[in-house]
Amino acid sequence: MRICVINPNTSPRMTDGVAAAARAVARPDAEIVAVTSPMGPASIESHYDEALAIPGLLRAIAEHPGCDGYLIACFGDPGLDAAREVADAPVLGIAEAAMHFASALGRGFSVVTTLHRTIGRADDLVGHYGFSRQCRGIHACDIGVLDLDNDPTTVETLVQTCRSALIDDRSDAIVLGCAGMADLAERIGTAIGAPVVDGVAAGVGMLTAMAAMGLRTGTASGEFRSPPPKPYTGDLRDFGISSTRTFDTFPTPRPPRAGEPGHPRR
Structure with missing residues (x-):
């Protein structure tokens, strides 16, 4: 299994420390993919920082499809609900x-x-x-x-x-x-x-257990289905969602989950 641990700030040094902590507790069959956000603040210490860290977090998820779980390595758990809408596997925050x-x-x-x-x-x-x-x-x-x-x-x-x-x-x-x-x-x-x-160690433990159990984010209520298609403008234009893919700049969409349009068992 592959667990993607995302540092939503842009400090590679912090990512290295988070990756080491994650690998120290990971199961032998779990590969830890450690990712530094491609855009955003150097650290997250305010509501402003947190808000501007979320686009980079979502971009990191889109650029690492096919993982069995995603961990947001920031104690504010920024963008957690949005991440659950676009990820094709469970998402946890370390808090x-x-x-x-x-x-x-x-x-x-x-x-x-x-x-x-x-x-x-x-x-x-x-x-x-x-x-x-x-x-x-x-x-x-x-x-x-x-x-x-x-x-x-x-x-x-x-x-x-x-x-x-x-x-x-x-x-x-x-x-x-x-x-x-x-x-x-x-x-x-x-x-x-x-x-x-x-929370990094705890999150890796929870996500590997979820993956072993075959669990996924539920969409029966409709809340965590893929966001509705619409264009975005300005600096966020690349984050627009079409009917065929999550972000317009990334050609590989996540497959529809059970209950969503396009799923064979809907």
């Missing part, structure tokens, strides 16, 4: 996957993210995914995304923040709130003596 895993590890979990300004987005996702009872708190370490692997105090700061979160929130587990922290989960967990969940 979604990490919260599912952490909710099974005790009474509650705490999230430790990067900058304070991202706490609101993380809180929105906690509620959206239905983990308001399990999530005991969200904390920021105040290290920027691209500084995580440059700041010599990163590990010490994260350990202190995670340890304090466990005590203050009376939590049993920590969720790391950034893909750039993926390679630090084991070190932090050893230091604080509690489970630390990295």
Whole structure:
């Protein structure tokens, strides 16, 4: 099976770290395809960044058809619903996957993210995914995304923040709130003596299980069928959708899913 892990920012260095974390937990029969977004911000640390990262994410999915699962390696889970409309396999965000895993590890979990300004987005996702009872708190370490692997105090700061979160929130587990922290989960967990969940590893685990079970995104409600055909203009003109292909610039469309027009078992 092939799992496509997409870094929706444009930092190849972060993609390398995410790829290493994904391959460290992948099943022997799973190939990890690591992709850096072809356009967008260097890091995603605001609503503006997130909005402008989505076209690159969708382009990356279109350029890597035929995978058995797609993982969005950004804790804001940008463009997740749109990605599910255009991908031909299940799509997960790392926040979604990490919260599912952490909710099974005790009474509650705490999230430790990067900058304070991202706490609101993380809180929105906690509620959206239905983990308001399990999530005991969200904390920021105040290290920027691209500084995580440059700041010599990163590990010490994260350990202190995670340890304090466990005590203050009376939590049993920590969720790391950034893909750039993926390679630090084991070190932090050893230091604080509690489970630390990295969403990249959790997402790879969930997607490989889904692929093994033959699961696909459901379209019975109509919401996650291919978007209706229409032209786009200006800088987004290449993202227009025709009746025969997902993006006009990419000649290979995903096949129709069960329930969609053109599927033999519709």
